[in-house]
Amino acid sequence: MAKRESNVDRVYEALRRMAADFAFKPDQRxxxxxxxxxxxxxxxxxxxxxxxxxxxxxxTFQNNRGFFCRPLTPSYIMxxxxxxxxxxxxxxxxxCTRAADEDIAALADYLxxxxxxxxxxxxxxxxxxxxxxxxARLAQLSGNSELQRILNNLNGRxxxxxxxxxxxxxxxxxxxxxxxxxAHRQIAEGIAARNTDAAVTAMRSHIEKRRExxxxxxxxxxxxxxxxxx
Amino acid sequence: MAKRESNVDRVYEALRRMAADFAFKPDQRxxxxxxxxxxxxxxxxxxxxxxxxxxxxxxTFQNNRGFFCRPLTPSYIMxxxxxxxxxxxxxxxxxCTRAADEDIAALADYLxxxxxxxxxxxxxxxxxxxxxxxxARLAQLSGNSELQRILNNLNGRxxxxxxxxxxxxxxxxxxxxxxxxxAHRQIAEGIAARNTDAAVTAMRSHIEKRRExxxxxxxxxxxxxxxxxx
DNA sequence: ATACTCAAAACTGTATGCAGTTTCGAATTC
DNA sequence: GAATTCGAAACTGCATACAGTTTTGAGTAT
Numbered sequence: 001m002a003k004r005e006s007n008v009d010r011v012y013e014a015l016r017r018m019a020a021d022f023a024f025k026p027d028q029r030x031x032x033x034x035x036x037x038x039x040x041x042x043x044x045x046x047x048x049x050x051x052x053x054x055x056x057x058x059x060t061f062q063n064n065r066g067f068f069c070r071p072l073t074p075s076y077i078m079x080x081x082x083x084x085x086x087x088x089x090x091x092x093x094x095x096c097t098r099a100a101d102e103d104i105a106a107l108a109d110y111l112x113x114x115x116x117x118x119x120x121x122x123x124x125x126x127x128x129x130x131x132x133x134x135x136a137r138l139a140q141l142s143g144n145s146e147l148q149r150i151l152n153n154l155n156g157r158x159x160x161x162x163x164x165x166x167x168x169x170x171x172x173x174x175x176x177x178x179x180x181x182x183a184h185r186q187i188a189e190g191i192a193a194r195n196t197d198a199a200v201t202a203m204r205s206h207i208e209k210r211r212e213x214x215x216x217x218x219x220x221x222x223x224x225x226x227x228x229x230x
Numbered sequence: 231m232a233k234r235e236s237n238v239d240r241v242y243e244a245l246r247r248m249a250a251d252f253a254f255k256p257d258q259r260x261x262x263x264x265x266x267x268x269x270x271x272x273x274x275x276x277x278x279x280x281x282x283x284x285x286x287x288x289x290t291f292q293n294n295r296g297f298f299c300r301p302l303t304p305s306y307i308m309x310x311x312x313x314x315x316x317x318x319x320x321x322x323x324x325x326c327t328r329a330a331d332e333d334i335a336a337l338a339d340y341l342x343x344x345x346x347x348x349x350x351x352x353x354x355x356x357x358x359x360x361x362x363x364x365x366a367r368l369a370q371l372s373g374n375s376e377l378q379r380i381l382n383n384l385n386g387r388x389x390x391x392x393x394x395x396x397x398x399x400x401x402x403x404x405x406x407x408x409x410x411x412x413a414h415r416q417i418a419e420g421i422a423a424r425n426t427d428a429a430v431t432a433m434r435s436h437i438e439k440r441r442e443x444x445x446x447x448x449x450x451x452x453x454x455x456x457x458x459x460x
Numbered sequence: 461a462t463a464c465t466c467a468a469a470a471c472t473g474t475a476t477g478c479a480g481t482t483t484c485g486a487a488t489t490c
Numbered sequence: 491g492a493a494t495t496c497g498a499a500a501c502t503g504c505a506t507a508c509a510g511t512t513t514t515g516a517g518t519a520t
Contacts, residue, residue: 065481066501082324086317150313
């Protein structure tokens with residue numbers, strides 16, 4: 001029986017989750033020996049996975065000093081959100097131009113089917129997964145796999161902040177995170193009508209709204225990361 | 231005396247150049263042992279470098295089968311150009327909004343200083359370097375390092391096709407590649423006037439024009455890659 | 461000739477060991 | 491007490507070895 005998944009892949013997936021969740025604190029040095037023991041692999045596959053994550057921007061690297069968790073600063077998060085605007089607005093534009101009618105209809109369907117779940121969801125992780133899913137599906141409509149790839153990478157690095165943000169909103173709203181599906185619907189309707197300007201404008205303002213919230217979330221994230229007990 | 235540059239870095243740089251130039255043919259399997267001998271390093275640092283390149287999209291990877299050169303298809307090149315539109319238009323927009331007057335002036339200065347060299351240049355590699363330099367500088371004006379990072383990656387993967395394209399234009403124009411600096415100037419003027427729409431529109435049409443040429447260049451690239459003698 | 465089989469050869473996946481570099485902390489000096 | 495030195499400990503960088511997988515091609519059958 002052939003082994004289907006390599007050790008590197010397994011280690012990579014584990015590390016990506018850890019990096020996305022800031023299981024390593026910002027700028028923290030990563031000890032390869034200790035980590036390889038935790039992950040049950042030797043340093044060779046571990047370092048291969050770490051190199052991938054460096055190339056993806058989840059970690060940094062310094063010669064003879066090893067791997068470090070990426071820093072967490074307001075301007076870094078700002079950059080990521082602005083890059084999302086670039087990628088998603090163009091994806092929206094392309095979707096308006098060239099997506100098949102049935103695929104657009106499928107996106108609208110998806111929104112309808114998700115709405116009850118979205119409105120009733122209380123778990124930030126669940127809400128975030130649904131939100132990301134919508135954006136990923138929309139990027140698919142662009143038919144451009146580079147844009148999808150870039151978006152996936154950006155979302156991975158933003159995820160932690162968005163989660164903090166959603167938790168904050170839930171706590172302020174008394175146990176209920178607000179599922180803002182209306183913005184998504186507005187975007188989807190713009191695409192369905194092949195109204196490029198309307199759809200792109202809706203997308204831009206949707207992401208930029210989130211970006212503004214995120215600045216505050218970074219401050220909170222900082223305090224959370226330096227109080228390691230849950 | 232401390233060693234300043236690691237083996238991995240050196241190997242990575244060499245591989246990036248090779249991958250950018252399609253020193254490996256599309257979909258070709260990469261033999262680690264042979265390559266490590268050529269590069270004068272063992273397989274361990276080589277594989278670390280190869281993993282970075284996979285994460286950056288220069289290579290692909292299959293379990294137990296190793297590393298492969300990325301494929302070269304019209305739709306792949308199209309995707310890269312569309313991603314460039316996304317990134318560079320947003321960078322232009324941000325530059326209009328927030329770049330310092332003196333930095334914008336520096337860009338215009340750069341264009342002026344370059345113009346004689348640009349008009350007289352006959353070497354496609356030189357022309358391309360100058361073109362990329364303009365776009366990189368403009369991205370810098372956005373103040374967003376993610377957009378710069380993404381653009382750098384996209385340009386690396388597009389470079390080979392652009393080179394083919396420039397060579398084709400040179401050959402058709404009789405030994406002289408056309409240095410189309412006017413489009414760059416138009417973009418720079420739009421930014422200087424803080425006229426976002428004009429600058430973004432100019433940037434979009436500039437890249438899209440190049441994208442259309444590129445489709446033909448892919449066909450030529452194919453034929454060049456499969457006639458290995460220079 | 462073509463298709464199939466299977467063992468040898470070639471190649472990838474990963475653990476391990478050691479050399480070179482950085483980090484840490486006790487001892488020393490001011 | 492604060493700063494400095496320096497040797498030991500810890501860690502990273504990389505070559506090598508070997509186990510497991512894939513590829514190749516000679517031999518065989520159709």
